[in-house]
Amino acid sequence: MKKNLLLVILLLFVSFQMHSQRVYSVVFNQLPSDSQIYQRNDNKEATVDISGIIEIAGWDYMSVLVSRNSEKFQYKRSIFRYNDKGIGTFSLTPTIKAELADYNFEIYACKGLDSILMVSRKNISAGEVFLINGQSNGAAYNVNYFPYSFTNKYCRTFGLPQYGKAYTEADILWTQSDYSVGTWGLELQRLFLEKYKMPSCIINGSVHGTQIDLHQRNDSNPTNIYSIYGRLLYRAQKAHVDKNFRALFFWQGENDIAENEPENWPTKFDKLFNSWRQDYANLNKYYIFQINSIAYKKYGSGTLRDYQRKIQEKYAPFIESIATVGNNGYDGAHYTNEGYIQFANEIFRRLERDFYGVKFVESVSSPSIKKIFYTTDKKNEIALVFDEDQKMLWKNDTLLTNNDGSLVTQYMKNYFLLDNKLGEVVSGKADKNKIILTLKSNSTATKLTYLLPYFPYDDTEKRGFFGGPYLQNNLGVKALTFQDVKIEDKDPDAPTKLPNPQLVAVPVFYNKVNLSWQSILGATKYVLERQEQDKPIQIIKTLDNTVNSYTDSTLNQNTSYTYRIQALNETISSDYAIIAIKTPSMLEKPILNIEIISTSVLKIKWNTISNATSYILERKSGADTDFIVIQTLANNVSEFTDTNLKANTLYSYRIKAFGDKTASQETISNAQTPIILAMPNLKALEITHESIQLQWEQIALASKYILERKTIGDTDFKKIFESENLLTFTDAKLKDNQNYLYRLKAINAFSESQFSTIELKTNAILAIDSQEKNLIKIYPNPVNSILQIQLPKTNNYIVSILDFLGNKVFEKTILNQNLFSLDLSTLKKGLYLVIINNNQEIYSSKFILE
Numbered sequence: 001m002k003k004n005l006l007l008v009i010l011l012l013f014v015s016f017q018m019h020s021q022r023v024y025s026v027v028f029n030q031l032p033s034d035s036q037i038y039q040r041n042d043n044k045e046a047t048v049d050i051s052g053i054i055e056i057a058g059w060d061y062m063s064v065l066v067s068r069n070s071e072k073f074q075y076k077r078s079i080f081r082y083n084d085k086g087i088g089t090f091s092l093t094p095t096i097k098a099e100l101a102d103y104n105f106e107i108y109a110c111k112g113l114d115s116i117l118m119v120s121r122k123n124i125s126a127g128e129v130f131l132i133n134g135q136s137n138g139a140a141y142n143v144n145y146f147p148y149s150f151t152n153k154y155c156r157t158f159g160l161p162q163y164g165k166a167y168t169e170a171d172i173l174w175t176q177s178d179y180s181v182g183t184w185g186l187e188l189q190r191l192f193l194e195k196y197k198m199p200s201c202i203i204n205g206s207v208h209g210t211q212i213d214l215h216q217r218n219d220s221n222p223t224n225i226y227s228i229y230g231r232l233l234y235r236a237q238k239a240h241v242d243k244n245f246r247a248l249f250f251w252q253g254e255n256d257i258a259e260n261e262p263e264n265w266p267t268k269f270d271k272l273f274n275s276w277r278q279d280y281a282n283l284n285k286y287y288i289f290q291i292n293s294i295a296y297k298k299y300g301s302g303t304l305r306d307y308q309r310k311i312q313e314k315y316a317p318f319i320e321s322i323a324t325v326g327n328n329g330y331d332g333a334h335y336t337n338e339g340y341i342q343f344a345n346e347i348f349r350r351l352e353r354d355f356y357g358v359k360f361v362e363s364v365s366s367p368s369i370k371k372i373f374y375t376t377d378k379k380n381e382i383a384l385v386f387d388e389d390q391k392m393l394w395k396n397d398t399l400l401t402n403n404d405g406s407l408v409t410q411y412m413k414n415y416f417l418l419d420n421k422l423g424e425v426v427s428g429k430a431d432k433n434k435i436i437l438t439l440k441s442n443s444t445a446t447k448l449t450y451l452l453p454y455f456p457y458d459d460t461e462k463r464g465f466f467g468g469p470y471l472q473n474n475l476g477v478k479a480l481t482f483q484d485v486k487i488e489d490k491d492p493d494a495p496t497k498l499p500n501p502q503l504v505a506v507p508v509f510y511n512k513v514n515l516s517w518q519s520i521l522g523a524t525k526y527v528l529e530r531q532e533q534d535k536p537i538q539i540i541k542t543l544d545n546t547v548n549s550y551t552d553s554t555l556n557q558n559t560s561y562t563y564r565i566q567a568l569n570e571t572i573s574s575d576y577a578i579i580a581i582k583t584p585s586m587l588e589k590p591i592l593n594i595e596i597i598s599t600s601v602l603k604i605k606w607n608t609i610s611n612a613t614s615y616i617l618e619r620k621s622g623a624d625t626d627f628i629v630i631q632t633l634a635n636n637v638s639e640f641t642d643t644n645l646k647a648n649t650l651y652s653y654r655i656k657a658f659g660d661k662t663a664s665q666e667t668i669s670n671a672q673t674p675i676i677l678a679m680p681n682l683k684a685l686e687i688t689h690e691s692i693q694l695q696w697e698q699i700a701l702a703s704k705y706i707l708e709r710k711t712i713g714d715t716d717f718k719k720i721f722e723s724e725n726l727l728t729f730t731d732a733k734l735k736d737n738q739n740y741l742y743r744l745k746a747i748n749a750f751s752e753s754q755f756s757t758i759e760l761k762t763n764a765i766l767a768i769d770s771q772e773k774n775l776i777k778i779y780p781n782p783v784n785s786i787l788q789i790q791l792p793k794t795n796n797y798i799v800s801i802l803d804f805l806g807n808k809v810f811e812k813t814i815l816n817q818n819l820f821s822l823d824l825s826t827l828k829k830g831l832y833l834v835i836i837n838n839n840q841e842i843y844s845s846k847f848i849l850e
Contacts, residue, residue: 021052023118026062028052030240032105032121035174037156037201039129039244040098046126050092050107057086058111062118064092065106073103077110098126100154100197125154127199128192128351129241131280132185133215133232134251136333137289137324138206140182140340148183148337154199155189157181159235167225172238180204183337187344188351196356203239205232211255212268217275229272233279243282246355249347251289251324253304254333262300266307273315284318285354287347290366290480292324293455293466295332302453302483309368309480320350323366325451325470326478332465346477362475363389367433369450369480373488378442382487384435384450391474394430398469412469413437415452418445418487422457435471447484498522498567503577510557510584510662515565516549520574523567531562557662558585587612587657587664594671599647599751602671604655605639609664612657622650647751648675677702677753682744685728689736689763694744695728699753702746708755710741717743737764737800737808764802764835775843778834782848785825787834791818795838802833824849 021028030049032038038046050064063077074095080088096103104122108115132138141147155177161167177189185202192198207214207228217229223237224230236242256265276286290308294301312321327343329336335343350365352358367386375381386392397411413425416437424445427438455466471479501517508514515528523545530552531537541550555561560582567574588609595603604617612635618627619642631640645651650672657664680696687693694707704724708717709731721729734740740762743755777790791797794816801810801824809827814820829849836843 025055026052026109026118027055028119031107031119032124033172033174034121035123035156036121036125036239037129037174037199038096038124038126039241039246040126040198044098044126045095046098047093047095048103048105048124050094050105051090054080054088054090054109055086057082057088059088059109060112061110062090062092063108063110063115064094065108066094066096067104067106068096068101070102070104096124096126098198100193100199101125123153125199127154127201129201129245130185130188130203131232131236131245131248132182132202132204132206132251133228133248134206134289135210135255136206136208137254137291137335138182138249138251139204139208140184140206140335141179147179148186148340149179150186150190151176151178152190152193154193155181155186156199156201158201158203158239158241167231169225169234172235174201174239177202182206183340184344184347187341188348191344191348201239201241203232203235203241205235206251209255210252211259211261212252212265212272215252215272216268217272217279222275222279229275236280242280245280245283247285247287247351248276248280248283249287249289251291253291253308254294257291257294257296257298257301257304260298262298262304265304269307269311273311273319277318286315286319287322287350288312288319289322289324292330293451293481295455295464297454299453302449302451302481305481306483306485309482312368321366321368321480322347322350323478323480325466325481326468326472330465330467360475362391362477363387363473364475364477365390366477367392367471367473367479369482369485371488371492372448372485373491374443375436375491379444379489380439380442382437382439382443382448383491384437384448386433386435386479388433390433392430392433392435392479393472393474393476394428394435395469395472396428398467400463400467402463408463410467410469412471415450415469417447417449417452418443419447420449421445446487448487449483449485450479451481453483495522496572498569498572498574500574501526501565501567501577503563503565503579505563505579505581507581507584507661508551509553510586511555512551512553513555513561513563513581513583514549514551515563517565517577519545519548520567522569522572523574524569526565526567528563528565532556533560537562537564555583557583559583584660584662587659587662589665590615590655590657590667592653592655592667592669594653594669596671596674596750597641599674599676600643600645602642602645602651602673603639604642604653604669606655606667608635608638609657611659611662612664613660614658616656616658618654618656620652620654621646627652627654645673647673649673674748674750675701677746677748677751679754680705680744680746680756682742682756682758684758684760687760687763690734691730691732692734692740692742692760692762693728693730694742694758696744696756698727699746701748701751702753703748705744705746707742707744712739717741734762736762738762764808776836776845778845778847782850783824784850785823787822787824787847789820789822789834789836791836791843794818798837800835800837801827802835803830 021031030051032048040046059080061077061079066074076092076094078090078092080090082088103124106120107118109118153176156174157177158174159171160175160180161171177186181202181204185204189200192200215228218224218227222230223234225234253265256262290305309321312319327339329339353364367390371385373383375383395412397409400408400410402408413428416425418424424439425437426440429436498520501520504516506514525545526543528541528550529537530540562580564576564578566576590606590609593605597603614635615633616629617631617640619630620627652670654666654668656666678699680699682696685693685695706719707721707729709720710717741759743757745755746753775792779788797814799812799814800808803809827849831848833846
C-alpha cells in the first residue's frame, strides 16, 4: 500500500506544467476525446493513436484497456524508451471497428505489478467524417422557418459555441449533431446510420450571405477563428480529422452574383482550392455544387455556373461538380426541406459509388457536356455529347404555375441560346449519351448555352424563378448547365479514316484457318477477302460490326493463301490489313486390317502414321446409318480389340489419323463376325451300374467336340473327352447308383455352341439278404409305416430306400446312432430295398410295406 502511494505521489508532484494534454508527469501528444469519431479505413476499422512521454524514470510501460459496449475488447502496451535525460516515450495503436458501438479507453502507467490509471475516455466510435462549407445553401437550416430535426448519439459534430454566444477557441467538444450540421447534412448522417449502421461526423462551417472573398485563407494565421476558413480549419484540427476525413462539400456563389463580381469567382476559387490542398493535404475528394439559376440579370451568372461545371475537369480527379437545378422546393435562392433531402439522397449515392463499391445501372453523376457539333453539312442539327456513361432523357415540356396562379407549359427547346439568340431550336431528342437538337433553319452559330444566364430572361416570363424542364439522365439526375460552349462544324473526334484492323490468321486444320481482328470503333461492317496462290483475289465474306472472327473451312491442304480485311462505315474506311498463311499437309492414309477372333471379338490393326498424335476409330453395323466413335487412341497404338459384338453380323470400321492441326483421309474396312454353332443334342445310349454311353449328332461347321462331367461334391465341370469326328463316348469305371452331370459343346476356330447338358445315374447293385442278415435288424417286416433299424455299431450313416425298379424313393442321414426308426407313411405299398452306407461298409435288407 505504501509503495502504491509513493508511486502516485511521484506522478502527482514531479511536474505541474500545463501544456499539450498533460496528466501529471505524462504528456500526451495524441489522445482521444470523449465521443470522438475517427474516420474509418477500407477495412471498416480505425486506429486510435495514443502517444506521448513520461517525465519520471523507472517506469516500465504504458498500457491501454479498450472496452466495447462495456465489455473488454482489446489490450495493448508500449514499453517506455528512455533517453539520457530520463524522459521515456511511448506509442499505443489500438484499433476499433466502424459500427454502432461505444468504445471506452483506460490508459495506465505501469511499474512492476503496480499500475496507475492516468486517463480514461469514453463513447469513442469510428465511421465517416465530412466537412461542409459555403453560404446559406451549405448551412441549409431553418430555411423559410421550416426546421429539420434528427438526432442520434452516433451522429455527431464538433466545436459548437455555447448557445447564444460567439465562437471561442475553448469550444472544442464533441456533441450530437444538431441544426448546425444543416438539413441535408443531418439527412446524410441518417442515411449512413440506417443503411450501413455507420456512425458519422459532419462539421459544417457555412455562413449565410457570404462571398467567396470571405472564405479565403489568412496565410499569416490560417486557423484564425474569426474567419470562415480559419474557424473550420481550427475545428478540424482540434477534432484531429484534418489529416483524415472522407470529403469536403462546398456550396457557394450566389452572393458573388448579387455583388456584381461573378467574373472574379474562378480566380478566387482557384486560390481557395490551393489552400484546401495545403491544409487538408491528405484529402482526395471534393464535391462542388453548381449554383442554381437566379434572378439577378447578370450575364456573368452563367459564366460563374459554367466555371463550376468545368472545375471538375480542371482539378480531376479531386473534384466532382453537382448540379442543383431542378431539385424540389426551389424558391429562387433556397430550397425546402424536401429539396435538401433530395440533395442528401443524390450525394449519398455518389458516396456509395466512390467509397462503398456500389455499382449503379445508371450514372449517379450530373451529366456534363463534353462537346457540341453540327451533325449535317447544312448545319440544321446539333449534337450535345455528355459523359460516356450517361443515358440522357429529353423531357419535352413541364406544366408550371405562374406567380399569378395561372398555368403555363414551358418547353425544353426554349432554353437554349445559339449565339445568345432564343427560338432557334424547334425540337430535341435523346440518343444514348447525346441530346440532338433540330434547328428551325440552317445556322451559322458558333456558341451554345444551356440554361439561360439568368431568369426571368425577358418580360414574357411570369415566374420569379426557373422551374424547368431540365436536361437529365434516366435516373433523374440533372445536367450541369453550360454557357457559350463552342459548336464545332463536325464531330472533332470523328476520324478521317478508320483504324486499321490487326488481322491474325491461325491454321486450325489442314483445310481450315481461323481469322480474327479487334473491333474497330466506328465501323459498321468488315469486308474479308482471300487469294489462293496466284489466283485472283475474291471477297469471301462481308461481316457485321459485331463480328470479329471468321473460320474459313473450304481450303486445300498444303496451300498458300493471302487474306486481307477492311473496316468500313457509311463514309470512311480503314486501310487493308494483310496476312499470308499456308495450310498444313495431310497425314498419310492408314492401312486397315481386321482379324476375326471369335463370334463377339474382332481385332483391328493399322500401320503407324508419321507425325500422327492420335487415331479415331469408328464403327457401324448393318443396322446403323452412321459411324460412331468407339475409341480415341494414342499415336503409339496400332491395334484395337473390339469385344461384345453380335455374332453373324457385318461390321464396318473407319479410322483416321490426326496430327497437329492436320489429319489423314479415312480408311474403311469390313468384317463379319462368325455364326454361333448349333447346340448338340446330348443323349444316353446305355447305362449300367459302372458305365454310361453318350451320343450326339454332328454339328455343321464344327471341328471339335468337348465333353465335360461333374459328380456330387464337385464344384466345377472337368473335361473327360475331346474329339474332332467321333459322335459317341462311353464313360466307364463309374460308381453304381451315382448321379452324373454331363455337358457337351461344339467348337471351331472362331465359334462355339452353347453347352448341351444332361443328368444321368448309374444303376444300383442289389445286395443279398443272407450276407447281411446277422449284421442288420429291421422290424417289423412287413411294416405299416414306422420301420425300426438296428446296426452292429454306432456311426454316421446314409440310409437309402429303393423300389423294385431300382429307383431311390427315400434318403436320410443318421448321425452317430445304431438304432433308429424311419417314417415310411408317404411310400406306396410294395417291396423295397433299404441300403445303409457309412463310406466303409454297406448294409442292405428287403422289406415289405403294407
